[in-house]
Amino acid sequence: MTLSRRSLMAGAAILAASGRARAAADADVVVIGAGAAGLAAAAAIRRGGHSVVVLEARDRIGGRAFTDTSLGTGRSFDAGGQYVHWAERNPWREIARAARVRTSDDATSPWPVLVKDGVRASEAERRQRRAGFGRVSSLLDHPAAPDRSVADAVAGEDEAARAAATGLTRLTLGEEPDRVSTADYDQLWSGDDIWVDGYGALVAGHYADLPVRLGTPATAIDWRGPGVAVETPRGTLRAACAVVTVPVGVLAAGHLRFTPDLPAATAEALDGLRMGAYTKIGLALDPGRLPGQDLRDAVILRSGTPGLTAYLEMQPFGKPLAVLHCGGDGARALCEAGQGGALAAATDHLVSVFGSGIRPAVTAGRLAAWWTDPFARGSYSIARPGHLSAREALRLPVADRIFLAGEAAAGGGAMTVGGATLDGERAAADVLKRLGS
Numbered sequence: 001m002t003l004s005r006r007s008l009m010a011g012a013a014i015l016a017a018s019g020r021a022r023a024a025a026d027a028d029v030v031v032i033g034a035g036a037a038g039l040a041a042a043a044a045i046r047r048g049g050h051s052v053v054v055l056e057a058r059d060r061i062g063g064r065a066f067t068d069t070s071l072g073t074g075r076s077f078d079a080g081g082q083y084v085h086w087a088e089r090n091p092w093r094e095i096a097r098a099a100r101v102r103t104s105d106d107a108t109s110p111w112p113v114l115v116k117d118g119v120r121a122s123e124a125e126r127r128q129r130r131a132g133f134g135r136v137s138s139l140l141d142h143p144a145a146p147d148r149s150v151a152d153a154v155a156g157e158d159e160a161a162r163a164a165a166t167g168l169t170r171l172t173l174g175e176e177p178d179r180v181s182t183a184d185y186d187q188l189w190s191g192d193d194i195w196v197d198g199y200g201a202l203v204a205g206h207y208a209d210l211p212v213r214l215g216t217p218a219t220a221i222d223w224r225g226p227g228v229a230v231e232t233p234r235g236t237l238r239a240a241c242a243v244v245t246v247p248v249g250v251l252a253a254g255h256l257r258f259t260p261d262l263p264a265a266t267a268e269a270l271d272g273l274r275m276g277a278y279t280k281i282g283l284a285l286d287p288g289r290l291p292g293q294d295l296r297d298a299v300i301l302r303s304g305t306p307g308l309t310a311y312l313e314m315q316p317f318g319k320p321l322a323v324l325h326c327g328g329d330g331a332r333a334l335c336e337a338g339q340g341g342a343l344a345a346a347t348d349h350l351v352s353v354f355g356s357g358i359r360p361a362v363t364a365g366r367l368a369a370w371w372t373d374p375f376a377r378g379s380y381s382i383a384r385p386g387h388l389s390a391r392e393a394l395r396l397p398v399a400d401r402i403f404l405a406g407e408a409a410a411g412g413g414a415m416t417v418g419g420a421t422l423d424g425e426r427a428a429a430d431v432l433k434r435l436g437s
């Protein structure tokens with residue numbers, strides 16, 4: 001690897017000041033995690049004229065933006081991020097356009113169809129559901145202080161509103177309503193949502209030329225010296241600073257040790273955030289065995305039958321595929337059950353909507369088990385009630401050499417690919433300032 005003058009100087013500084021650091025710095029900056037945040041940070045740091053190495057535990061880049069092709073390329077689906085949220089200000093809208101990726105701008109946008117006990121819901125049932133959602137959105141729009149959970153905010157409401165609140169938090173946040181802060185929910189950005197055919201592939205392709213060391217998990221960061229020493233099973237890397245973008249669930253699990261421990265303010269911020277369990281299960285369908293009705297691009301919500309809160313995305317972009325989306329504790333149980341149990345549950349769900357005639361059409365399936373994934377530990381960060389400031393506190397640099405970044409620190413852009421990208425760029429700007437660029 002070629003060292004820049006800056007990296008040699010950073011290495012020399014570390015050598016002079018720390019007996020623990022015996023080798024020159026390997027790069028100006030080590031970025032931990034090659035998801036949207038880490039990749040965006042690394043690209044910006046490199047543009048700023050500094051050397052950077054990205055460490056990634058998996059054997060691929062993209063993190064929770066991942067287009068799964070295991071059911072065949074004609075049945076690819078986004079196991080993680082899929083919608084370009086608040087597209088008006090999201091950089092991925094333009095990137096998708098420039099890369100000529102299919103989006104819902106050129107395909108028919110999905111429109112939810114409500115199915116109750118196997119048949120299309122009546123107009124009265126749909127109206128009742130809409131009223132529930134309307135009531136919940138008015139309660140969650142600029143909610144009253146002090147901060148409380150979504151469940152507490154709807155506690156005095158009717159059944160339709162409480163059911164809507166549960167559906168909303170499980171299916172948009174992947175979490176139960178009693179664990180979601182209304183103030184944090186309110187600060188999330190809103191806007192147009194664009195549906196991308198291969199968001200994960202788009203992210204990976206966009207950043208394909210960055211220096212990433214795959215299959216190299218960081219296990220410990222020693223920040224006692226003026227720089228950082230990052231331990232991996234393949235050796236220790238030294239740099240002036242580290243950008244840490246692993247999900248907060250991974251940090252909470254203690255799989256990345258810090259010496260000394262992270263400061264109390266950072267630990268407290270981490271304690272204010274938990275990981276939700278938004279989960280998807282892809283089912284490959286045999287087009288020849290599908291029921292006669294046109295199900296292309298349909299999004300089907302089921303109500304009336306007890307069990308998993310879930311919706312089905314049917315034949316997205318016309319592909320012979322159904323994707324079950326679910327969240328909350330029911331989704332956690334499916335991840336813990338593993339692929340076999342989850343596929344059986346997803347197939348049963350499909351049958352409960354379309355009847356048993358559809359069962360033979362399911363030929364294979366894939367569980368995206370983010371909740372039990374050791375490098376994600378959940379789908380995305382959820383602020384606990386009373387912890388609105390946690391995301392901002394996470395962005396405070398630690399001793400000017402550890403910069404936490406990612407969706408969890410993305411404020412109004414939290415829980416999204418776009419937010420992670422912008423926050424990676426924000427962390428890179430902090431790093432460049434620290435390095436004197």
Ligand SMILES: Cc1cc2nc3c(=O)[nH]c(=O)nc-3n(C[C@H](O)[C@H](O)[C@H](O)COP(=O)(O)OP(=O)(O)OC[C@H]3O[C@@H](n4cnc5c(N)ncnc54)[C@H](O)[C@@H]3O)c2cc1C
Pocket residue numbers: 032033034035036037038055056057058061062063064065079080081082083084085216217218219245246247250255256278279280370374375376378379380405406407408414415416417418420
């Ligand atoms: C099911 C699901 C649906 C979603 N839907 C949407 C959506 O429609 N739209 C949207 O915008 N967002 C969506 N998201 C959220 C979005 O995918 C994430 O917010 C975003 O991708 C997070 O990016 P990140 O860089 O912060 O973290 P990550 O993408 O998780 O990147 C962190 C990286 O760190 C790596 N890592 C972990 N531990 C270590 C270690 N010790 N050493 C080195 N590397 C390590 C991980 O492997 C990972 O690659 C969804 C997520 C899920 C799970």
